[in-house]
Amino acid sequence: xxxxxxxxxxxxxxxxxxxxxxxxxxxxxxxxxxxxxxxxxxxxxxxxxxxxxxxxxxxxxxxxxxxxxxxxxxxxxxxxxxxxxxxxxxxxxxxxxxxxxxxxxxxxxxxxxxxxxxxxxxxxxxxxxxxxxxxxxxxxxxxxxxxxxxxxxxxxxxxxxxxxxxxxxxxxxxxxxxxxxxxxxxxxxxxxxxxxxxxxxxxxxxxxxxxxxxxxxxxxxxxxxxxxxxxxxxxxxxxxxxxxxxxxxxxxxxxxxxxxxxxxxxxxxxxxxxxxxxxxxxxxxxxxxxxxxxxxxxxxxxxxxxxxxxxxxxxxxxxxxxxxxxxxxxxxxxxxxxxxxxxxxxxxxxxxxxxxxxxxxxxxxxxxxxxxxxxxxxxxxxxxxxxxxxxxxxxxxxxxxxxxxxxxxxxxxxxxxxxxxxxxxxxxxxxxxxxx
Ligand code: AMP
Numbered sequence: 257x258x259x260x261x262x263x264x265x266x267x268x269x270x271x272x273x274x275x276x277x278x279x280x281x282x283x284x285x286x287x288x289x290x291x292x293x294x295x296x297x298x299x300x301x302x303x304x305x306x307x308x309x310x311x312x313x314x315x316x317x318x319x320x321x322x323x324x325x326x327x328x329x330x331x332x333x334x335x336x337x338x339x340x341x342x343x344x345x346x347x348x349x350x351x352x353x354x355x356x357x358x359x360x361x362x363x364x365x366x367x368x369x370x371x372x373x374x375x376x377x378x379x380x381x382x383x384x385x386x387x388x389x390x391x392x393x394x395x396x397x398x399x400x401x402x403x404x405x406x407x408x409x410x411x412x413x414x415x416x417x418x419x420x421x422x423x424x425x426x427x428x429x430x431x432x433x434x435x436x437x438x439x440x441x442x443x444x445x446x447x448x449x450x451x452x453x454x455x456x457x458x459x460x461x462x463x464x465x466x467x468x469x470x471x472x473x474x475x476x477x478x479x480x481x482x483x484x485x486x487x488x489x490x491x492x493x494x495x496x497x498x499x500x501x502x503x504x505x506x507x508x509x510x511x512x513x514x515x516x517x518x519x520x521x522x523x524x525x526x527x528x529x530x531x532x533x534x535x536x537x538x539x540x541x542x543x544x545x546x547x548x549x550x551x552x553x554x555x556x557x558x559x560x561x562x563x564x565x566x567x568x569x570x571x572x573x574x575x576x577x578x579x580x581x582x583x584x585x586x587x588x589x590x591x592x593x594x595x596x597x598x599x600x601x602x603x604x605x606x607x608x609x610x611x612x613x614x615x616x617x618x619x620x621x622x623x624x625x626x627x628x629x630x631x632x633x634x635x636x637x638x639x640x641x642x643x644x645x646x647x648x649x650x651x652x653x654x655x656x657x658x659x660x661x662x663x664x665x666x667x668x669x670x671x672x673x674x675x676x677x678x679x680x681x682x683x684x685x686x687x688x689x690x691x692x
Contacts, residue, residue, distance in 0.1 A: 267373075267381030269568075273585065278571040279384070281581030283366050285412045286386045289405050290364040295388050298363040300344030302370075303327060306334040312343040312553055314520025316460035323371040325381075337370035340519070341387045342546065342562050343553075349391060350555040359392025359558075366567075378538055378569050387543075387564030391550070394559035396494045399525045399545060400501030406541060406563045407507045410529060415573040419529040419540060421508060423499075424515040426463065426526055427483065427491040429548055436462045438481040449476060466514045469537075477514055484513075494524055517542060521549040525561065531573075540573060541565025588679050590632035590640045590658075591618040594625060598643040605641070608672045612681035632658060638679070641671065 264270060271279060290297075306326055313320050325337040338344050345363055348354075354361050366386040373379055388405070390398055403421065410416040426432055439462040447455055451470040458465060466477045487495075502509055509527075517526045528542035543563030551557040574581070589609060593602040606618045617635055619628040625642070632640045642654035642663075653671055656663035666674070676683070 267375030277581045295362040295364040303335045303337050306336040308343050308347050323373050325370045325372050339371045361391040364388035384567035385564045389562035391560040396498040399498045404505045414579040422512040422515050422528045423509040424512050424526050425495040427487045434486040442480050463516045467516050521546045523547045540569050587617050587635040587637045588614045589616045590637035592628040592642045594644040598648050611685045612676040612683050614681045
């Protein structure tokens with residue numbers, strides 16, 4: 257077969273119906289946990305003024321430096337497709353006067369994001385993330401709660417056994433400045449052993465020297481000065497309390513002094529969920545505290561913390577674990593008919609069955625009974641209801657159990673009630689869908 261004329265661009269994918277079963281389930285679990293904890297949903301635009309990201313994420317981060325999809329308007333204005341969620345949420349928080357509202361402000365999102373990276377397994381140019389942000393509280397108990405919700409989501413998705421929670425503190429901005437100096441002193445004179453990226457990082461973002469994936473850089477990183485030498489007592493206390501709270505909540509974690517996260521705006525707590533098998537390469541999600549970001553973006557100084565996870569990677573893990581989300585799309589009944597009168601009658605019957613909350617597909621065309629039945633098979637319908645001319649005349653209908661292959665002719669009267677009972681429908685009759 258020759259290749260189709262048009263294909264999706266490199267690194268971007270269609271989410272086909274089978275994968276949407278996973279996406280819907282993940283959204284449901286996320287929504288459940290977020291609602292229970294007082295988060296409300298927000299959607300920010302697919303693109304923002306490019307400064308929203310360069311200012312917040314930091315112009316020396318990989319995302320801004322190499323991975324942003326930028327666009328230019330006819331008048332020369334520069335925009336970027338959003339590579340992550342926090343910057344846009346904080347821009348919206350400031351723009352819409354949420355600073356004036358009682359704190360904390362708790363927001364969550366489920367959105368596509370875009371990064372211009374080299375496509376490979378688990379790394380795409382368009383991918384989906386869910387995430388949540390809690391703004392206006394600096395207590396480490398909040399850090400513990402955010403981490404706990406992330407952990408509970410992983411548990412409810414059935415993937416927590418495959419993951420380890422990596423935890424670190426990168427302290428306050430002042431701690432970090434001191435640490436950067438220590439790092440530069442250590443690395444000065446050792447530049448030749450560093451990869452090209454790290455040579456650059458040394459000048460622009462020395463903290464990132466610690467989480468380089470190159471082997472030689474990792475060896476040097478393991479010998480580099482430790483953050484615990486410079487951390488202030490306040491930052492240390494924050495971290496100690498966080499660990500105690502996590503223990504109280506029974507959330508297992510591993511301390512990882514080399515975890516810094518790619519984004520400039522983090523302070524204090526940073527955490528990621530790594531694969532037990534592949535380590536950081538296949539993290540499902542990560543987050544941290546970003547107490548300096550809101551001020552950096554022009555708002556009042558306000559502490560905040562957030563988490564974001566990749567949906568595609570989460571789906572991958574669920575599949576590997578053998579988890580099948582419930583199939584809400586499954587067809588319960590296929591209605592087959594032969595002849596014009598039967599077709600007319602079947603239209604009303606289909607409506608009535610759907611009103612009972614059942615998934616019902618009707619044969620629309622003029623296909624033979626054989627082809628209609630093979631369609632019912634292909635759709636995986638549990639039952640077929642068959643209306644022919646004789647049945648219409650006699651006031652009956654054929655009920656076929658598709659799994660057993662058995663069938664019986666029964667009166668058409670009462671068929672809707674019978675099917676609802678058989679399949680456990682939830683009546684939607686006379687119910688407005690917005691009324692619960
Ligand atoms: P980050 O904020 O960069 O740590 O991203 C959080 C999570 O989003 C990661 O742990 C991944 O699960 C997911 N993610 C980030 N970038 C990509 C990508 N290019 N393709 C697929 N998933 C991604």
